[in-house]
């Protein structure tokens with residue numbers, strides 16, 4: 001197959017590298033953009049550039065942010081007594097979406113996974129333990145119920161042994177093997193309510 | 199449950215074939231190498247998305263073809279559905295139920311229970327421990343969906359732990375949690391296997407005695423790698439999954455140095471074995487050829503009875519060349535079981551074989567991958 005424009009071919013190639021985008025969808029997206037007004041396409045390209053230029057990690061909770069500490073960590077209306085621990089930043093979005101939790105977050109940046117070479121030092125576990133000073137009363141582990149998730153939960157629970165902070169895990173309402181990210185809102189709400197103390 | 203129709207494309211030596219079966223006994227006659235076993239293999243494939251002849255699925259694809267495509271219509275008391283399995287040489291296999299593709303092949307297991315008895319089964323009795331583990335795992339997975347789920351979790355934990363043991367730096371607090379994860383998932387597997395053997399061995403003895411027409415005793419013992427050479431069945435009377443987990447963890451602590459040296463998980467259900475005893479002696483070590491064969495058949499018929507008793511539907515019974523090597527008396531004893539079975543598929547090279555049965559029966563003969571139905 002031969003393209004008549006090298007720029008178009010490059011764009012299609014870039015699109016098809018994205019998750020869940022095949023060659024056909026990549027082509028459709030590229031031709032769609034080609035038809036849009038120039039200003040709209042520039043807005044998109046700026047948005048793309050900004051995620052790398054402006055977005056960093058919050059030095060407290062390790063969520064993605066444009067200011068450090070992030071708006072969730074600095075919001076005075078949010079409860080400082082609880083920290084909800086999640087695997088990735090998109091899990092924060094999933095929990096915020098149900099609009100029920102009002103505490104703080106902590107993003108681990110992954111789960112224990114020796115097959116991918118990820119050990120305790122590759123996760124923000126030490127940083128979590130450092131946050132457990134006088135204010136924090138409960139740590140909620142909102143971690144997916146799979147083998148890696150279980151091992152990570154066990155590891156954190158082990159490290160928190162002796163620290164006078166309540167530790168709980170959200171209920172296994174989430175279907176096994178599915179991700180927090182894809183859980184529907186009712187399921188996630190029920191899971192948050194039905195958390196079990198470890 | 200029964201399978202009413204079967205379509206084969208590029209499966210073994212079948213270019214294309216369609217068959218309809220009766221609800222009773224389907225007898226498939228043919229000389230060796232003509233393709234009678236392949237029919238059973240295809241049915242088994244539709245039920246479990248695996249073969250009983252080989253571990254390499256692609257060997258079932260017809261010579262030089264890119265994939266096989268097989269489909270069956272299944273009927274239970276309440277519904278009818280089609281199962282289609284496509285297996286590519288390079289892209290793996292997919293299963294469609296009523297044209298809808300399954301996300302995971304494991305969703306299929308247990309939907310269409312089946313038991314196969316074939317000459318290869320003698321490996322379960324006399325072969326390496328892996329054969330016995332596979333047999334027990336498939337049987338339990340068909341009966342308890344949760345067993346398969348636990349088994350998959352255990353295998354994941356095992357892969358992760360092996361990766362850690364293989365890594366250049368092993369933090370002991372990291373290995374600790376993978377020990378716990380392995381013990382937690384593994385204890386459930388061990389517990390289920392022991393419970394199964396406890397209720398199953400009596401049935402196996404009963405069937406063995408009937409086929410052999412003799413008063414031999416059959417016992418089964420679970421020999422676990424987490425207990426050194428100790429036999430586990432004894433301490434489960436008092437034991438719970440938690441207790442097995444505790445013993446498992448002790449073994450891991452005790453054997454840690456050795457596992458780190460070998461860079462491999464050496465203890466757990468993936469290393470366990472079942473000792474089959476005939477008259478209190480290991481049949482694998484002391485059994486005659488005839489006893490090994492009888493035991494192999496008895497295990498499968500007992501498995502069938504066990505499953506039929508515990509499931510709402512009778513499993514399909516696939517008997518590959520089972521009668522050929524048995525004498526007349528043993529055949530007659532086996533035939534009695536068929537009267538109470540559901541749908542049965544039976545192959546034989548014996549042309550003159552006729553059945554005296556209350557069940558409906560349909561005869562097929564097969565020659566070079568083609569069928570001739572004989573009323």
Ligand SMILES: [Zn+2]
Pocket residue numbers: 058059060061062063069070071072073
């Ligand atoms: Zn923050």
